[in-house]
Amino acid sequence: MSFSNQSDPLIWDLISKGDEAAFEYIYVKYVDQLFRYGQKLSKDNLLIEDAIHDVFMCLWEKRNTILINSSLKYYLLQAMRRDVIKKVNIGRKKKDLDQVDPDFIMDSSVQELLLENQIILESDQNVREAINKLSDRQREAVFLKYMEGLSYEEVSGLMDMKVSSLYNLIMKALKNLSDFLANKQTYIKSLFYLLLFLR
């Protein structure tokens, strides 16, 4: 049976009746989105994978009891957020006991090194840099709004903040991005003229 032309509520109905194939279809359908979303909340890919495992396990375990009011996708994003944040917090508490985490230190310094050596003239990299400059919450909000296509109401529910503050957060993020781009553009231009001049 093909699930691809079925709506989520129908598939969810099958899942709650214990249909494992339907369950796996939902996994395949949403795993990428959940993984991408997880990356807005943590840099630890293994942690994110564990969270995906736990989210789907939980979904299966509670298939008889969960009432999905909104969409299945929204429910999964919500569960994912909760699980990743919980795991990150556990990791953080543990981290306090030990001062050094060599992996982590290496990671950030390599990243810094890469950032420093980034060729500024590469225009695509500019945007990346600008995005890296956004706060974690800004990145998360922008991702949910523009990539997952959630409404302001949905994002605000997920991120547990007022719609008005969410709106400000997103607008600020977009403004940062466009300002950054505009600045870079002039910077590149002047650099270009400088190079011409030097020749």
Add this chain to the structure above:
Amino acid sequence: MRNFKNIEEILENESFLASIHSGKLDPKWNIWLKENPDKVVLYNRAVRILEEIKNDSETLAPQRKEIILRRIRQSIKNEKRLSFKNSTTSKSPARYRVAALGLVIFFSLTYFFFQMEWNGKQELTTDAIPVQWVTKANPKGQKSRIILPDGSTITLNSDSEIKYRKDFSTNNRDVYLKGEAFFEVAPDSLLEFKVFSGSLVTKAVGTAFNIQFYDNLKQRVQLTSGKVQVLEESGMDEPVYLESGQEVVLNKEHRMVKKSFDIEKALHWKNNVIYFENSSFTEVIRTLERWYGVKIEVKNEPKRAILISTEFHNDYLVNVLNTLGYSFGFSYSVDKKNVSIQFNLDDK
């Protein structure tokens, strides 16, 4: 179409978002761009921002997707088995809840002894499905911290290795240890946390403890708080239950003896403190080799027994050697990773 003044306005536009996501540009936008050539830059930036937001994450490799799915299937199978066996068991594992207490285990054992035990044990755990192992190891002179899939953490001492199965935290919570490590175990009402080290198996019943196993003849499990059960593989002894501040020491006859111990001292290595209390010279040398990642050669070692009681806080090797050399009458030389200790002849 309205006149967009800035990127924000463009990005907020539904038809713009839809056209970027679908890859098909709404003709209305083409017209708008033609009418407003000065806005092309703005428009292009908006497109780039959106694309970059899209690319701002790595994608999950297909193999990883498959692995997670397999893990989920396995967990579901477990779940069925568990609820079949015991229908009253709570369906949601308690490890998803915050527990007041963590579990602390501390292990240590001699490297060479372990190799004998280690190789034997590997074979035993092989099922019909080939077992996949995750191994984390430290060379001499390096310590590290590892977070296990169930949220437990391990501080791994130098010259040590742990391994666990890929399905850790779904089917089992078994950890195999070579060397020395400090465990903080996340609570789980369904899966016991077990540590296999040498001939001892330590089962966490659900709180905090501490194990030591320096030598074949000096294995030790130390509990800092809560409760653990310790088994000796030969089964000569009944399992021993420990309470906080108590330890099990394996004596020369391989029998388990219960005593009390000093919690603070047992965790010194983790806090970068080298601690010796009536330690033999051989033991001290072995510890220093592991700690600093060096090879130490001893010449003219005196026949009389040397017992050393001292501690060093985050100290350089030369400082340690100076202090020890002064007390016990030896000189030393360091050549890269090789240290040579020469006892003064008159002391012989």
